[in-house]
Every structure is written in structure tokens, then in C-alpha cells.
Amino acid sequence: MxxxxxxxxxxxxxxxxxxxxxxxxxxxxxxxxxxxxxxxxxxxxxxxxxxxxxxxxxxxxxxxxxxxxxxxxxxxxxxxxxxxxxxxxxxxxxxxxxxKFYPPEPADLAEDITRDQLMYAVRRDLIEGRLSCSLVTHALLGSYLLQAELGDAECEVTGSQMLRHRVAPPRALSKELEEKINDLYAMNKGQNPAEAVLNYLENAKKLPLYGAELHCARDADDVDLVIGVCAGGISIYRDGLLMNRFPWAKLTKISYNKKCYTLKLRPSEFDEFETSLSFRLPATRACKKLWRCSVEHHMFFRRAEAVTVEKVRLFPRLGSRRLSCRRTLRQLRADATDQRTQITA
CATH class of the missing domain: 3.10.20.90 (Phosphatidylinositol 3-kinase Catalytic Subunit; Chain A, domain 1)
Structure with missing residues (x-):
């Protein structure tokens, strides 16, 4: 002792x-x-x-x-x-x-290292079930991933190697999928890692839920729905099927009150007044999370510059409505253009 x-x-x-x-x-x-x-x-x-x-x-x-x-x-x-x-x-x-903000056009990213991280993010979304695709798309994405990480195919990749490189979710990896991945992998010969990563992302961006942050909710009829927030706007899904899509330009206001999340829609040429849609979240915390996600995505992809939400005096609860968005997409592109101009000059 x-x-x-x-x-x-x-x-x-x-x-x-x-x-x-x-x-x-x-x-x-x-x-x-x-x-x-x-x-x-x-x-x-x-x-x-x-x-x-x-x-x-x-x-x-x-x-x-x-x-x-x-x-x-x-x-x-x-x-x-x-x-x-x-x-x-x-x-x-x-x-x-x-x-946090998936670029709608990965080719517009300035650096290869950013595209590498984006590819791994999509892979993680597939592995963890937030993103789904067909067997053919799994095979295509898996072949580009192997090309990016292993280079030209010298021999067939085994199932255990595919699991190690996480080319597809373990539940989806079958003998048929392994064969399709190897066939497509052999056809990628000659692509350098940067080209393979870009090809991966060009196919991944076509997936319906690419870059979408999903939140469970219910509509006015108490029907279970999923609200997805992404670069293009807000989408409503029911039983995995797209029910409605609201581009940012269609929305005039996004708000929440306790468990109620509300969207105000711009009137169309046949409507006289704005339309409001309300959804119910499981808890106030979940509702606030969805509101914050929506506002930050709108700010990043639509506004010219980030806006600071100041703390409201006499209402300390409203002080938590801070937004984590330092630069918008327009500012990023403008800074990248300025840097290229300085280099060429």
C-alpha cells in the first residue's frame, strides 16, 4: 500500500x-x-x-x-x-x-483543402444516415473516394478495405456494391486526387438532402414532418418525400415563439396578402435551434454582410439570439477575388 x-x-x-x-x-x-x-x-x-x-x-x-x-x-x-x-x-x-454551410457549387471553392474537408463531411453524413442515396450513387461516390485516397487502382479493393476507408455505410455495403465500386474505380484511372474529390462533390451536390440540416416538427394537423434548411431555402418533407420548398426569396420573415416556428411567405401574383405557415417543435429549445439555423443560413447565403443581433435591454432572454456568422458567402467571394487580383498584380 x-x-x-x-x-x-x-x-x-x-x-x-x-x-x-x-x-x-x-x-x-x-x-x-x-x-x-x-x-x-x-x-x-x-x-x-x-x-x-x-x-x-x-x-x-x-x-x-x-x-x-x-x-x-x-x-x-x-x-x-x-x-x-x-x-x-x-x-x-x-x-x-x-x-455548417455547404456550398451549392463546390467548384467555386478557392482551395483544394476545403473541398477535401467537404468530401469527408458528405461521407460522414452518408455513414451516419443524415444523407441517403441509391446503390448506383453509392458506387459512384465510393469509386471517387478511393481514387482520391489511393490513386490509380492496381488491384480490386476488398470489402474490409472499403470499410476502413468508409466508402459507404456498413449496412449498405454488399457484394454487389463492392463489385460496382471496383468497376467504376478502375474507370477513374488517371484522375489526380483534386479531380477525384471534385467529381465526388459534383455528384454529391445533386442529392436531395445535400447540405440540409434537418429538424423534426409537426404541422397544424399534428402530422409529423421534417424541416430541412440548406443553401437554397427551407424544404418540408413528409415520410421522406418533398412536400414544399420555399426559396429564400419567397420568405419575408422567420420567427418563433416558444414551440411555434412560423414562416411568412411573399404573396404571389394571385394573392393579395402574405401567407403564414406555422409548425410545432417538440420543445422551445428545439424551436430556437431551428430558428437560429434558418436565420444563419439566410444571412450566409443571401445577405451582403453579416448582421449583429444586439442584446435587447430589459429583456435578458432575448440576449441569447446571437448568430454565429462572421462573413457571408458574398464577402468570402469578394475577398477571394481581391486576393487573386493582388497576386496577378
Missing amino acids: RESLRRLASEEVMQPPRRAGRRRCAVELIDGETLELDVQRKAKGGELLDLVCQHLGVDERDYFGLQHAERGDPRVWVDLNRRLSKTFKNSPWEVRLAV
């Missing part, structure tokens, strides 16, 4: 002293690897995101965000403008890097 106590005491002495005012963060990257970082205790979410992107060499950081688990929900976005110490209590702080 005494010997064990002496050993523990000596180990404590040998361990390096913990730097005051710093916290350890465990970040799950999009490709499945884990990155551990030390950050200041007073650091904000945006500073941690910048550190992760800097480690990966990603400059187009505004497409990305950090997720954490909260009250049983594993996909809560970290507020980039809030101190991490107010979000996390226990150490290490565990977060997950994810693509």
Missing part, C-alpha cells in the same frame, strides 16, 4: 505542471481523427475554430463550425461569439468539427 502511494506521489511530481488559465480541448475532425489543443480559458468559440482550421491549413473557415452534445442532442452548434467556459464545464472540452 505504501509503495503504491509513493509511486502515485512520484508520478504527480514527474507530471508537467498545468499551465494556469488554459484548458484542454479534444476536437474530433471531419475525417475521424482526434486533435487535442490547449486554449485560453477565456477563449471564444471562434478562436478555437480558427486554431483547428489553422492546424488543417484551411483558410475558408466560414463554411465550418464546431458542434457539441447538450441535453441529449449531439449536434448543437458552438456559439462562436461566446466564451467556451460558459458552454463547457468539464475538462477536456469535447467538440466536433463540421461543415
Whole structure:
């Protein structure tokens, strides 16, 4: 007993002293690897995101965000403008890097490294069941993924190798799918990794739920629905089928009150007044999450610049309506154009 106590005491002495005012963060990257970082205790979410992107060499950081688990929900976005110490209590702080705003045209991205991360994000969506596709599309995407990671095919890829590279969800991987992937993989010979990644994304962007953040809700008739928010606007699904699609230009207002989420639609040429559609969410927290997701997507893809939502005096509850959007898509493209101009000059 005494010997064990002496050993523990000596180990404590040998361990390096913990730097005051710093916290350890465990970040799950999009490709499945884990990155551990030390950050200041007073650091904000945006500073941690910048550190992760800097480690990966990603400059187009505004497409990305950090997720954490909260009250049983594993996909809560970290507020980039809030101190991490107010979000996390226990150490290490565990977060997950994810693509928050999926670009509608992956070819418009300025850097190959951003497209690589986007490909891994789509792969993770397929593996975790947020995105579905046919067997033929699985085979096509899997062949481009193998081309990007392994280069030209020298021999057939086995099922265990496909599982290791996560070319498709394990439940969907069959002998037929393996054969189709190998046939298409052989046809990709000569493509460099950047070309294979772009071909992967050009096919992935055609999937109905590409880049959509899904939220469960009910309509006025108490029918279960799924509300999807993406670059093009807001879509309503029932039993996996698209019921309605509302482009951003069609929407005039997005609001919520407790569990009620409301969309106001611009009147058409045959309507005299605006139309309102209301949906019921399971809880106020879920409703607020959907509202925030909708407003942030509208801001990123439609507005010229990000808007700061100020805290409303005398109403402290409204102070939580901060938005984690630092630059919009237009600002990103303008900055990229300016950089190209400076290089050519």
C-alpha cells in the first residue's frame, strides 16, 4: 500500500505542471481523427475554430463550425461569439468539427483543402444516415473516394478495405456494391486526387438532402414532418418525400415563439396578402435551434454582410439570439477575388 502511494506521489511530481488559465480541448475532425489543443480559458468559440482550421491549413473557415452534445442532442452548434467556459464545464472540452454551410457549387471553392474537408463531411453524413442515396450513387461516390485516397487502382479493393476507408455505410455495403465500386474505380484511372474529390462533390451536390440540416416538427394537423434548411431555402418533407420548398426569396420573415416556428411567405401574383405557415417543435429549445439555423443560413447565403443581433435591454432572454456568422458567402467571394487580383498584380 505504501509503495503504491509513493509511486502515485512520484508520478504527480514527474507530471508537467498545468499551465494556469488554459484548458484542454479534444476536437474530433471531419475525417475521424482526434486533435487535442490547449486554449485560453477565456477563449471564444471562434478562436478555437480558427486554431483547428489553422492546424488543417484551411483558410475558408466560414463554411465550418464546431458542434457539441447538450441535453441529449449531439449536434448543437458552438456559439462562436461566446466564451467556451460558459458552454463547457468539464475538462477536456469535447467538440466536433463540421461543415455548417455547404456550398451549392463546390467548384467555386478557392482551395483544394476545403473541398477535401467537404468530401469527408458528405461521407460522414452518408455513414451516419443524415444523407441517403441509391446503390448506383453509392458506387459512384465510393469509386471517387478511393481514387482520391489511393490513386490509380492496381488491384480490386476488398470489402474490409472499403470499410476502413468508409466508402459507404456498413449496412449498405454488399457484394454487389463492392463489385460496382471496383468497376467504376478502375474507370477513374488517371484522375489526380483534386479531380477525384471534385467529381465526388459534383455528384454529391445533386442529392436531395445535400447540405440540409434537418429538424423534426409537426404541422397544424399534428402530422409529423421534417424541416430541412440548406443553401437554397427551407424544404418540408413528409415520410421522406418533398412536400414544399420555399426559396429564400419567397420568405419575408422567420420567427418563433416558444414551440411555434412560423414562416411568412411573399404573396404571389394571385394573392393579395402574405401567407403564414406555422409548425410545432417538440420543445422551445428545439424551436430556437431551428430558428437560429434558418436565420444563419439566410444571412450566409443571401445577405451582403453579416448582421449583429444586439442584446435587447430589459429583456435578458432575448440576449441569447446571437448568430454565429462572421462573413457571408458574398464577402468570402469578394475577398477571394481581391486576393487573386493582388497576386496577378
